[in-house]
Amino acid sequence: xxxxxxxxxxxxxxxxxYHIGQKVKAYEKEHPGVPLYRMGIGxxxxxxxxxxxxxxxEAVDDQAVKERFHGYMPECGAPFLREVIAGHxxxxxxxLSQKEVFISSGASDELGDLLDLFGRESTALVLEPAYPAYVxxxxxxxxxxxxxxxxxxxxxxxxxxxGLKADLIYLCSPNNPTGAVFSRNQLxxxxxxxxxxxxxxxxxxxxxxxxxxxxxxxSIFELDGAKTCAIEICSLSKTAxxxxxxxxxxxxxxxxxxxxxxxxxMWVRNRTTKTNGVSYILQKGGAAVFTPEGQKEIQxxxxxxxxxxxxxxxxxxxxxxxxCGGKNAPYLWLECPKGMKSWEFFDYLLRExxxxxxxxxxxxxCGEGYFRFSTFGSPEDTVEAARRLEKLxx
Numbered sequence: 001x002x003x004x005x006x007x008x009x010x011x012x013x014x015x016x017x018y019h020i021g022q023k024v025k026a027y028e029k030e031h032p033g034v035p036l037y038r039m040g041i042g043x044x045x046x047x048x049x050x051x052x053x054x055x056x057x058e059a060v061d062d063q064a065v066k067e068r069f070h071g072y073m074p075e076c077g078a079p080f081l082r083e084v085i086a087g088h089x090x091x092x093x094x095x096l097s098q099k100e101v102f103i104s105s106g107a108s109d110e111l112g113d114l115l116d117l118f119g120r121e122s123t124a125l126v127l128e129p130a131y132p133a134y135v136x137x138x139x140x141x142x143x144x145x146x147x148x149x150x151x152x153x154x155x156x157x158x159x160x161x162x163g164l165k166a167d168l169i170y171l172c173s174p175n176n177p178t179g180a181v182f183s184r185n186q187l188x189x190x191x192x193x194x195x196x197x198x199x200x201x202x203x204x205x206x207x208x209x210x211x212x213x214x215x216x217x218x219s220i221f222e223l224d225g226a227k228t229c230a231i232e233i234c235s236l237s238k239t240a241x242x243x244x245x246x247x248x249x250x251x252x253x254x255x256x257x258x259x260x261x262x263x264x265x266m267w268v269r270n271r272t273t274k275t276n277g278v279s280y281i282l283q284k285g286g287a288a289v290f291t292p293e294g295q296k297e298i299q300x301x302x303x304x305x306x307x308x309x310x311x312x313x314x315x316x317x318x319x320x321x322x323x324c325g326g327k328n329a330p331y332l333w334l335e336c337p338k339g340m341k342s343w344e345f346f347d348y349l350l351r352e353x354x355x356x357x358x359x360x361x362x363x364x365x366c367g368e369g370y371f372r373f374s375t376f377g378s379p380e381d382t383v384e385a386a387r388r389l390e391k392l393x394x
Contacts, residue, residue, distance in 0.1 A: 010139050016132050016362035017041055020346075027350055037385035040356045042176070042330065042374045044241045046304060048285070049297035052240065055288035059281040073277035076268055077103025077249070081283045084290040085249055094221045096251065102267060103278050103286075104248045107206050107235035112137040113274070114202060114231065114250070117266055118168060125166035127158055128364030129177050129333075131204070134170040135364075143168070149366040156180045156324060156333065160193040169194060171220070172204040174211060177363045177372040178333040179325015181216050187223055194229035200258065201230040206248075209239040209302055211328045219251075227253035231263070238330060238376070240289045240298045247278065247286045305330050308375040308382040315386045319393040332373045333360070337393055345371050353388035 020040055028036070048056075062068035076082070082098040089096045104110045111133060124138040125146045138145045146166055150158040156178040171190060173182040182190075194201050201220065208218040220226045232251040236242035256263045271277075288294045309326040316323045316334055323334035336345040342359035349355045360370030375382070 005140070007140050007142055011136055015136070016358070019362070020356070020358065023346070023350065024356060034354060036350075037353075037355045037377070037381050037388070039373045039375070039377050039382070039385060040358045042238065042376055043243050044238060044301075044305075044376050045378050046241055046301045048241050048245065049289075049294060049301065051288040051291060051294040051297055052285045056281060056285040059284035062284075063281070070280035073280050073283065075271040075275050075277045077101065077278065078280065078283045081249075081287045084287050088290050089219065089221070089251075092218065092222070094219055096221075097254065100251055100253050100264060102250045102252060102271065103283060104250055105278055106237060106242075106246045106248045107204065107233045108133060110233050110248060110250050111202065111204065112141070113270070114233070114267075115141040115143065115168075116270055116274075117263060118143075118200075122167035123165070124168040124170065125164070125199075126170050126364075127172075129156065129360060129367035129370070130170065130364055131172060131176045132363065138168075147364065149364075151366055152322065152335070157182055157186055159186060159189045164193070165197070166199055169199055169201045170204065171201055172206075173217075174207040174325070174329035174331075176204075176207065176329075177331055177358065177360065177367070179329035179331040180333070181211060181213075181328045184215060184217050184223070187217055187220065191220070191223045191226050191229060195225050198258065199229070200256075200263075201226075203230050203232045205232050206235040207238055207329055207331075208234070209298070210306070210330050212306075213328050216328060221251065221253070227255045229256070231256070236286055236289060239302075240286075240294075241301060242286075245282060245285065247282050304379060305375045308377060308379060311379075311382050311386045312373055312375065312389075315390045315393075318390060321393070326375070330375045332375065334371050334373070336360075336369050336371050340369075342368055342371055349389075349392075353385075353392050355385045355388055 081103055082101040085101045086096040086098045120142045122143060123146055124143045125148060126134045127148050127150060135145055148158050150156045157180050203220040211218050220230045220232055235248040252264045252267050254264045312332055313326045321334050323332050326332045342361040346359045358372040360367030
């Protein structure tokens with residue numbers, strides 16, 4: 001009889017966003033036609049920018065012409081896209097070879113696939129509250145998972161503790177769910193720890209485009225020594241509205257080695273074995289993001305989401321709720337009022353004002369008593385949700 005992956009039995013009963021979806025469906029069934037204001041799942045609401053749409057149409061047309069037709073693409077990514085991404089980093093002072101850039105179908109896929117590079121005996125460290133996929137992907141891959149709690153006392157930005165032992169370290173900045181962003185010194189402490197202990201950082205930079213405060217690092221490779229201890233995973237989902245289009249990229253420096261093995265070369269071997277690359281059409285659309293015109297347009301869209309954040313922040317300030325995030329991230333992380341538990345507050349908002357957020361308990365035990373709002377909703381829905389929140393919580 002075939003042996004099954006018993007680690008599936010170690011997962012929590014239901015994935016966070018599936019459980020939210022079930023609660024919302026039940027409410028809709030009982031209250032047909034009642035409008036809901038969704039600020040839970042971090043899905044974008046603005047369409048792809050015109051530069052991307054134009055490039056996608058051109059790529060589709062290419063596929064209809066024999067001389068411009070593209071079949072299989074290079075498994076690690078088209079050189080034209082790898083080059084423009086390396087150039088994008090170069091403008092921010094991070095020197096990369098295009099061969100250190102790998103094109104993916106999105107950050108979520110890559111975060112799980114990268115575990116192929118490490119032995120099953122490796123231990124993964126997750127800084128909580130955390131994106132649930134870090135924990136679930138590690139469990140499915142048979143890894144032992146350690147949890148480093150954070151809280152209001154350290155701004156949800158923990159630093160390495162004395163005696164900490166971990167092989168893989170998941171870091172996310174700007175953070176999902178808290179919206180907190182590591183300072184240069186705070187992130188440097190993790191880079192130093194990894195280099196001193198031989199650990200490796202999986203740095204999730206999916207929200208780096210939302211950083212507006214000068215001096216905050218947008219890439220881990222801005223830090224001294226990061227190229228010998230870190231892999232950076234990026235996404236165009238929130239940066240450029242590619243949630244339904246699926247495109248991302250991963251940076252693996254050629255200097256990154258462990259136990260005499262080069263991780264860049266290993267990832268080339270992995271991709272050429274397990275994938276056939278990302279489609280030409282999507283990569284052409286992705287390349288348009290990095291043109292001057294594309295950068296201008298996506299910043300305009302990001303500006304809309306930042307304005308949504310300000311609308312919500314104003315309400316939380318007025319009613320006296322503690323929160324972090326919002327300024328440099330598309331998420332707001334607030335302390336539930338009146339000592340409410342996370343799911344209790346979720347049910348309260350849904351029942352009383354039809355506003356949907358995400359219970360903090362779904363991001364780990366130290367998220368209990370906190371709540372996440374996404375700023376990716378439409379401006380109209382955000383204004384109405386803010387009005388209802390203010391009236392309910394004042």
